[in-house]
Amino acid sequence: MSFSSLGLSEQLVRATSDQGYDTPSPIQLQAIPAVLSGRDVMAAAQTGTGKTAGFTLPLLQRLADNPRNGKGPRALILTPTRELAAQVHDSVNLYSRYVPTKAAVVFGGVKINPQMMKLRKGVDVLVATPGRLMDLYQQNAVRFNEVEILVLDEADRMLDMGFIRDIRKILALLPAKRQNLLFSATFSNEIRGLAEGLLDNPVQVEVAARNTSAESIVQSVYPVDQSQKTALLSKLVRDNGWEQVLVFTRTKHGANRLTQKLEKDGITAAAIHGNKSQGARTRALADFKAGEVRVLVATDIAARGLDIKQLPQVVNFELPNVPEDYVHRIGRTGRAGESGHALSLVSADEGKMLAGIERLIKKQLPRKEIEGFEPKNNLPLKPKAKADPSKARNRRPQGGAGKSFGPKPAGRSGGRGRGGQGEGQGRGQGQGRTGRPAQRQSA
Known part of the structure; x- marks a missing residue:
């Protein structure tokens, strides 16, 4: 199977060949035809499997098939971090080198004025982190009335980082008639809930079991x-x-x-x-x-x-x-x-x-001790099985270790609780599995 057999133009196939890619990966084989057909797509794939090209290539094809003269953006790609935004923008530029497409990337941590000037010149594809995109919108530097395709890349990470409020604000500003693509390494229950309200009868693509590591x-x-x-x-x-x-x-x-x-x-x-x-x-x-x-x-x-x-x-x-x-x-x-x-x-x-x-x-990782660095305490060879709650309820207290009348130990706040690690990305502060809204974190 080749990229041309998937329905991509000669210009896009040539650009992929320039990057040394001749055979589509499994995620690309399934996602590219689905995106080209105009369907909404919900795709999950292991990281490093070519997910970015899986939405970038067909997105560029659809824009090229329906050229327009507006100032755009016609395609909006949201990512959780600056590094990922820059990476996706690079991919868009590489794959669009033989087609007349203008792309831009905006994210926080840098001056906003150059980004505003770039947007005012017109852009077809805009890659953005949610926070900076809302800042630009509030300063009248970008409008969304021409958006035809929305991509949420690493959507689960955006929820973890507390971007759900900005995402919902952006969704409310977009045209109702558009194509929606959700791409992520994994899909949590929260992401599936978000997808239900965002995607219209989506094609579901999942090329690997959830939370598995690559065999390579x-x-x-x-x-x-x-x-x-x-x-x-x-x-x-x-x-x-x-x-x-x-x-x-x-x-x-x-x-x-x-x-x-x-x-x-x-x-x-x-x-x-x-x-x-x-x-x-x-x-x-x-x-x-x-x-x-x-x-x-x-x-x-x-x-x-x-x-x-x-x-x-x-x-x-x-x-x-x-x-x-x-x-x-x-x-x-x-x-x-x-x-x-x-x-x-x-x-x-x-x-x-x-x-x-x-x-x-679902695998035990091999232990390898290095001479001179042997630890004082050994690691367990097998992970302990989770206790059976039904057995715990039927077990009689022994040795006076019955009811405790002291204060209960503090539980985790917010589930995954990465608070206190200085990164500000945990579900303890995020929307996460608790369903509570989160404050937007710096990307």
Whole structure:
């Protein structure tokens, strides 16, 4: 099966060939014909499977088939993070190089005036983060009356980050008659609820089981005490000759601290997270891609927005609080069918997090101890099974451990609860599974 057999024009097929793509991926095989037919689409695919081209190519084809002279935008693509917005915009430009399409990208963290000037010149495809898009609308820099196609990319992440209010405001401003496309790595129940009110009899595409990791990624766990993690990471980078490795931490402060320690150890490193200016984030990513930085240390804000071709290594310096984020993190390697390696440095206090990840991906990750870094406390080999509530109710209290008349322990606030990690993206503050509205977070 080729791209031309899917109904794409010679110009678009030529552009994909220029990028080294001749055979459509499974998500592209199913999504492209559905989008070309004008149907609403709800598509889920593992990260790194060519999802962006799955909506970009047919979107460009539909605009080319029905040319208009308005100032647009005719297609609106919403993404949760600046990095993902820039990545999608790059894809639009690459695939539209042989068709007369004008594209622009807008996001926060940079001056708004240049974006306003760009929009006033007219644009066919606009890629945006929800917050900055609403800022531009409120300043009369953009109108939505010509939008024919709406794409929500990584929609579940937008809900996690608290963009639901902005998204609903944007939806209310769009023409009622339009094509709607929902693309995401996973679909939570909240996303399916949003889709019910947004999509009209959609074509559903799902090319992989929910929350599964790509088979092309070799995964392993390195048990190590927390105090030895940095030294072990430095050893692995040097001994294996890694020239390009993406490392994930849970917090922004942790990312900065690890970067400084690696630099002192003679390993070039840079950090990328929500507190960094957009200019600093762009420079760090560019230096990493160019090979000037060996280690890029990132928080989960980068878990879905980074697209680095043939990235060989991903390291979880700390496991994520949310098991699903593990899948998105390691999905930065092994993209588009390439092989990749994801390893996690896990200390004893992260045992429950590891168990949650292994339950999610339905496999036990192999443990590999490194000589000289053996941990004081071993990790469990198998995740503990969840307790049966019915058995717990029938069990008699023993040894005076019956009713407790003291204060009840505080429960989690808001479900996934990433609050306090400094990233401001957790469901504890977001709409999430509790159904409460969230405040918009910086993208």
